[in-house]
Amino acid sequence: MKAVAPGGRHSNSRGAAAAELAVAAPVMVALLTGLLELGQMLWINHTLQDAADSTARHAIVSRITDPTALSTAMTARLQSTPGSEANVTVTPSVQNGITYLEIAGRLPYAPLGGITGLLNVTLAGRAVIPVTGGS
Numbered sequence: 001m002k003a004v005a006p007g008g009r010h011s012n013s014r015g016a017a018a019a020e021l022a023v024a025a026p027v028m029v030a031l032l033t034g035l036l037e038l039g040q041m042l043w044i045n046h047t048l049q050d051a052a053d054s055t056a057r058h059a060i061v062s063r064i065t066d067p068t069a070l071s072t073a074m075t076a077r078l079q080s081t082p083g084s085e086a087n088v089t090v091t092p093s094v095q096n097g098i099t100y101l102e103i104a105g106r107l108p109y110a111p112l113g114g115i116t117g118l119l120n121v122t123l124a125g126r127a128v129i130p131v132t133g134g135s
Contacts, residue, residue, distance in 0.1 A: 033112070037111040037112065040082070041109055041111070041121075041123065043082060044082040044083050044107065044109065044123050045123045045124075045125070047078070047081050047082055047083045047125075048078075048083045048086060048105045048106075048107060048123055048124060048125030049125035049126070050125070051074050051077040051078050051081075051083065051086075051105055051125055052074065052103050052104060052105055052125035052126055052127040053125075053127050054074075054077055055070055055073050055074040055077060055103050055127065056101075056103050056127035056128075056129045058070075058073055059073075059101065059103070059129055060129055065101065065131050065132075067090035067091070067092065067101065068090075070090045070101065070103055071088050071089065071090045074088045074090075074103060074105060075088050078105065083105060083107050083123075083125075085107060086105040086106060086107040086125075087105065087106045087107070088103075088104070088105045089102075089103075089104050089105075089106075090102070090103050090104075091104070092131070098130050098132070099130070099131045099132045100128050100129065100130055100131060101128070101129050101131050102126065102127075102128045103126070103127045103128075103129070104124060104125065104126045104127075105124065105125045105126075106122050106123070106124045107122065107123045107124075108120065108121075108122050108123075109121050109122070109123050
């Protein structure tokens with residue numbers, strides 16, 4: 001017959017909880033870290049897209065077609081946000097006689113500050129607006 005410790009447990013299972021925690025804790029920390037990184041990545045991506053959309057809306061309402069002014073406006077919208085270091089470009093293009101402006105912001109992103117070297121991605125926000133032409 002096995003000896004029973006106080007609390008109804010067998011004496012040979014006293015270290016089992018510590019062993020289970022040692023196995024489960026790293027998995028839980030990794031999952032939590034991954035979720036936080038995913039949330040931050042989605043937040044930055046949304047910030048870039050919102051800045052591009054807001055700049056496009058501003059260009060349409062204010063009738064601004066100067067790429068430099070629009071680039072400056074988007075950069076100003078990204079100040080003090082996670083996307084403040086984004087590469088902002090405003091590129092004109094012509095398709096079927098209509099001139100369009102593409103307003104884009106791109107930001108390289110490396111989870112965990114790049115210490116893992118895994119999953120280096122470029123986050124982007126983009127808006128395209130018609131400027132001239134068409135009937």
